[in-house]
Amino acid sequence: MGMTMTQKILAAHAGLPEVKAGQLIVAKLDLCLGNDITAPVAVNEFERCGACKVFDKSRIALVMDHFTPNKDIKAAEQVKRVREFANKFDIDNYFDVGRMGVEHAVLPEQGLVGPGDCVIGADSHTCTYGALGAFSTGVGSTDLAAAMATGTAWFKVPSAIKVELTGKLSKYVTGKDVVLHLIGMIGVDGALYKSLEFTGDGVAALSMDDRLCIANMAIEAGAKNGIFPVDDVTLAYVNGRFKREVRIFEADPDAEYESVVKIDLSELRPTVAFPHLPENTKTIDECNGQVKIDQVVIGSCTNGRMEDMRAAAEILKGRKVAKGVRCIIIPATQQIWLDSMREGLFDIFIEAGAAVSTPTCGPCLGGHMGILAAGERAVSTTNRNFVGRMGHVESEVYLASPYVAAASAVTGYITDPATL
Amino acid sequence: MVVQGKVHKYGDNVDTDVIIPARYLNTSNHQELAAHCMEDIDKDFVKRVQPGDIIVANKNFGCGSSREHAPIAIKASGISCVIASTFARIFYRNAINIGLAILECDEAAKDIQAGDEVKVDFDTGVIENLTTGKKYQAEPFPPFIQNIIEKGGLLNAINNRL
Ligand code: SF4
Numbered sequence: 001m002g003m004t005m006t007q008k009i010l011a012a013h014a015g016l017p018e019v020k021a022g023q024l025i026v027a028k029l030d031l032c033l034g035n036d037i038t039a040p041v042a043v044n045e046f047e048r049c050g051a052c053k054v055f056d057k058s059r060i061a062l063v064m065d066h067f068t069p070n071k072d073i074k075a076a077e078q079v080k081r082v083r084e085f086a087n088k089f090d091i092d093n094y095f096d097v098g099r100m101g102v103e104h105a106v107l108p109e110q111g112l113v114g115p116g117d118c119v120i121g122a123d124s125h126t127c128t129y130g131a132l133g134a135f136s137t138g139v140g141s142t143d144l145a146a147a148m149a150t151g152t153a154w155f156k157v158p159s160a161i162k163v164e165l166t167g168k169l170s171k172y173v174t175g176k177d178v179v180l181h182l183i184g185m186i187g188v189d190g191a192l193y194k195s196l197e198f199t200g201d202g203v204a205a206l207s208m209d210d211r212l213c214i215a216n217m218a219i220e221a222g223a224k225n226g227i228f229p230v231d232d233v234t235l236a237y238v239n240g241r242f243k244r245e246v247r248i249f250e251a252d253p254d255a256e257y258e259s260v261v262k263i264d265l266s267e268l269r270p271t272v273a274f275p276h277l278p279e280n281t282k283t284i285d286e287c288n289g290q291v292k293i294d295q296v297v298i299g300s301c302t303n304g305r306m307e308d309m310r311a312a313a314e315i316l317k318g319r320k321v322a323k324g325v326r327c328i329i330i331p332a333t334q335q336i337w338l339d340s341m342r343e344g345l346f347d348i349f350i351e352a353g354a355a356v357s358t359p360t361c362g363p364c365l366g367g368h369m370g371i372l373a374a375g376e377r378a379v380s381t382t383n384r385n386f387v388g389r390m391g392h393v394e395s396e397v398y399l400a401s402p403y404v405a406a407a408s409a410v411t412g413y414i415t416d417p418a419t420l
Numbered sequence: 421m422v423v424q425g426k427v428h429k430y431g432d433n434v435d436t437d438v439i440i441p442a443r444y445l446n447t448s449n450h451q452e453l454a455a456h457c458m459e460d461i462d463k464d465f466v467k468r469v470q471p472g473d474i475i476v477a478n479k480n481f482g483c484g485s486s487r488e489h490a491p492i493a494i495k496a497s498g499i500s501c502v503i504a505s506t507f508a509r510i511f512y513r514n515a516i517n518i519g520l521a522i523l524e525c526d527e528a529a530k531d532i533q534a535g536d537e538v539k540v541d542f543d544t545g546v547i548e549n550l551t552t553g554k555k556y557q558a559e560p561f562p563p564f565i566q567n568i569i570e571k572g573g574l575l576n577a578i579n580n581r582l
Binding site for chain 2: 024037038040041044045048049066067071072074075078121122123124126138139140141142143145146149150154188189192193219222224277365366367384386387388389393
């Protein structure tokens with residue numbers, strides 16, 4: 001029986017000729033990641049178990065993104081703990097305010113992850129790097145502590161669901177709509193413990209930003225990882241950025257899949273996930289103009305990249321944010337900030353009446369920089385709309401693409417950008 | 421090992437944001453986390469919970485963020501075991517890695533009601549509802565994971581290798 005793309009990467013990193021779904025393996029890691037919430041716990045565990053050195057100071061990334069610039073004294077203490085650890089072990093890739101970006105935007109951008117890698121991160125959206133043809137998955141802090149000490153992690157080899165993409169996206173339809181549609185189809189546990197392997201003719205026309213957004217939300221279907229084949233788009237993206245050797249793995253023709261999901265990209269419509277689960281999806285046609293909103297957030301590891309900034313600007317150009325709506329735009333990294341500024345996007349945002357923030361996770365997890373009060377509703381380009389995710393337990397989050405979010409900011413209601 | 425306690429019951433897709441809201445994640449102190457455990461889904465949980473109590477939930481328990489603070493908060497609040505139809509994978513992993521006992525058993529998860537007195541034997545995987553007298557058989561852990569649990573968590577298990 002052949003192996004899936006994920007299984008091949010895992011076999012190569014476990015030093016085994018072949019692995020099967022369900023098998024428990026120990027694999028070598030190319031990179032491990034922690035943030036300002038999970039790394040402090042990992043640092044405690046690392047010290048408690050008596051580890052006296054890290055396995056490789058160039059293969060650990062610590063990104064202070066969730067509560068930074070520090071929102072309060074406790075958050076500052078947490079970051080300080082990680083900063084001291086990074087200094088002590090001379091960690092190469094320590095990202096703090098001024099260099100910092102939202103972790104899953106900054107790692108691919110800085111070329112720290114790439115095709116064929118095996119990566120873990122103490123953050124559930126570590127699955128983002130599957131867009132580059134890497135096996136990459138979220139774990140907890142104890143796993144990170146063990147990884148920083150040994151450079152390895154244990155895995156149960158996943159089975160897979162094949163997602164066959166055909167056709168091309170139409171105007172105002174993005175990677176976000178693809179992944180929301182998929183989660184709406186299979187549910188928030190539809191891929192539990194499994195890989196989502198994206199294939200088909202439709203992949204070629206998806207930009208890297210679209211793929212990163214799609215792989216990012218694989219976890220929202222319960223998946224262990226989401227993964228894209230390596231093609232010209234991937235190579236063009238990693239060329240000149242990725243510092244290690246590119247390793248291309250492909251699924252065997254006779255690889256076993258538990259099921260196959262087919263999506264014709266040309267049929268998709270802008271899609272919105274209603275509270276309080278990412279699977280509660282509706283097309284824009286089912287909700288256009290019906291839901292009054294108080295806040296719009298455009299940013300995060302899902303949609304805080306350059307194409308997202310441009311999409312928001314395309315809609316906001318020459319228009320105004322509706323009275324009574326707060327529109328918060330957060331470019332995900334310093335580089336994206338600089339590029340947006342140079343392209344003149346900030347003029348558009350500020351003239352429209354939106355606020356632009358330094359990179360941070362901030363409102364995405366209800367941390368700071370845009371918390372909702374009881375009864376308030378937000379359209380957000382982030383990835384989770386659980387109860388209380390962005391603030392008060394009686395607030396609501398609607399997940400959508402930057403096009404829909406920006407259009408909603410203009411009208412004050414969830415809005416189809418094509419109708420503006 | 422055998423544990424016994426009263427059941428706190430929840431539905432599908434209990435996510436880590438309601439187990440321990442992000443607004444409390446500016447600390448990693450176990451007791452501070454426990455003080456807010458389940459706050460956004462069951463605000464009286466912290467007042468009701470007794471040492472040894474058991475959480476029973478339906479599918480996809482612990483979905484969402486990778487925060488280990490979630491199983492830590494549950495364990496530090498005195499919960500001896502979580503039984504669910506299925507667990508989200510990162511939560512499953514984290515629970516094992518920190519030594520919070522968890523069992524997947526769809527039948528037990530559906531049958532058992534809030535307030536029932538339940539006894540769990542981890543060696544055999546037998547779950548017994550003392551209130552109704554009904555017994556359920558859960559899948560025991562594979563040896564690889566048993567080893568991690570026996571050594572008292574992942575870091576103790578790898579300690580020998582350091
Ligand atoms: S932007 Fe949101 S989902 Fe992404 S890493 Fe930050 S908190 Fe997590």
